Amino acid sequence: MGSREIAQVRRTLSSILSSLQFRSSKQCQDLLRYVIEQTLNDQSDLLRERVIGAAVFGRRPDYDTANDPIVRARMAEVRKRLAQYYQSDSLEPLQTRIEIPPGHYRVTFRFAGVPESVPAEEPILAEPAKATAVIAPIPPQASPVALAAEADSARWAKGNGWLFLAGAVMVLIVAVAGLKFFTMPKATAFDQFWAPVLRNPMPVIVYTGTNVVYRFSPQFLQEYRKSHHLGDNGPEFAVDLASLDLAGVRSLQPSSNAYLTTGDVSAVTAITSAMVQLKKPYELRFAQDISPGDLHAAPIVLLGAFNNQWTLNTTSPLRFSFSGGDTIRDAENPKRTWQVNVKPDGRTTDDYAIISRLLNGDRGQTRMTAAGIGQYGTQAAAEFLSSSEKINAFARTAPAGWSSKNLQIVIHVQVVDDVPAAVEIVAIHQW
Helix, strand or coil, rough: CCHHHHHHHHHHHHHHHHCCCCCHHHHHHHHHHHHHHHHHHHCCCCHHHHHHHHHHHHHCCCCCCCCHHHHHHHHHHHHHHHHHHHCCCCCCCCCCCEEECCCCCCCEEEECCCCCCCCHHHHHHHHHCCCCCCCCCCCCCCHHHHHHHHHHHHHHHHHHHHHHHHHHHHHHHHHCCCCCCCCCCCCCCHHHHHHHHHHHCCCEEEEECCCCEEEEHHHHHHHHHHHHCCCCCCCCCCHHHHHHCCHHHHCCCEEEEECCHHHHHHHHHHHHHHHHCCCCCCCCEEEECCCCCHHHHHCCCECCCCCHHHHHHHHHHCCCECCCCCCCEEECCCEEECCCCCCCCCCEEEEEEEHHHHHHHCCCCCCCEEEECHHHHHHHHHHCCCCCCHHHHHHHHHHCCCHHHHHHEEEEEEECCCCCEEEEEEEEEEE
């Protein structure tokens, strides 16, 4: 592929990333940018699932792809958004079409006016993608100079084997004497943040409350189905609320222990993925499936605020807590508050969340919260806790000693098209 075609691909990529389909998902943007750049650079070894997971999503190089399918899930989302982009009515005349065949991570490019049979223009399409279920990248082939040097070293070692034996004995003696020749990898901020949880041998309890949903009684739905000729439709159909009389409204029944928002589900997915990454067992709990005893033994992550009474109880005596159904307050500065912003049409544009990490040294029990005023704040807080990149960035500006202290972090979440789009830290407190 020539420089002209490469420049054309990058112009198309820029247009895609700024499109309505992609601008609301930073993860999809990062993944698409990565696989295109590695394809253009002909780096097939960097287009493997585990390598992508580490490079794009901050996973450890040896993470278990079977239990943490984030790359496959996000790639499916990228393919869907690409299809929507190319089906857009507002799309400019195509010059380059970018595609990612199912089951592959290597990108294909199609240029307007260039037949597919021209091999000079299709080096990437002609090369099959590498299998993704590879445990580790294959080392790059050594240069002739390096191979020659390796051969010389082998010949020298063959004739001087006794020197190697003596050296090995000396290293063993020094090691036994307690001298430290090798430095262990330094723990990352992500590891330090989660260390109190990992020290507890019990599985982490990931708990989220549920949202109250009002449903019509079965009797009302049966009569409505008959009167509106809906046949065998189940209860999942839209009732014309404007046509209801008072009797219809009285047919509503609350259901308080069965439903989660999509933001809460995303939060659960983020935290459990982090537990898999950290190789920490976990249990999922919902609704009323938790007791006070659970809060005094196992480490726990509480998701959600106003739909989770345990979160409200946990944060109530702390500096940052929830108030009034739509506010986070600062106990040390009563004039300082943060409120969710909802437009008249019901769209949320700004949300806030509290991330807490509370230690209990003697018993080893740690309690965390990832709790937004609304569902978008909860989702963003959980994604923050599960992101090594975000926690490492926090650590660079955090007060000294944060890794061994109680923490509270307030974050502001900008919401675009019902998706958390940008996150910033607005307050930190540690003690």
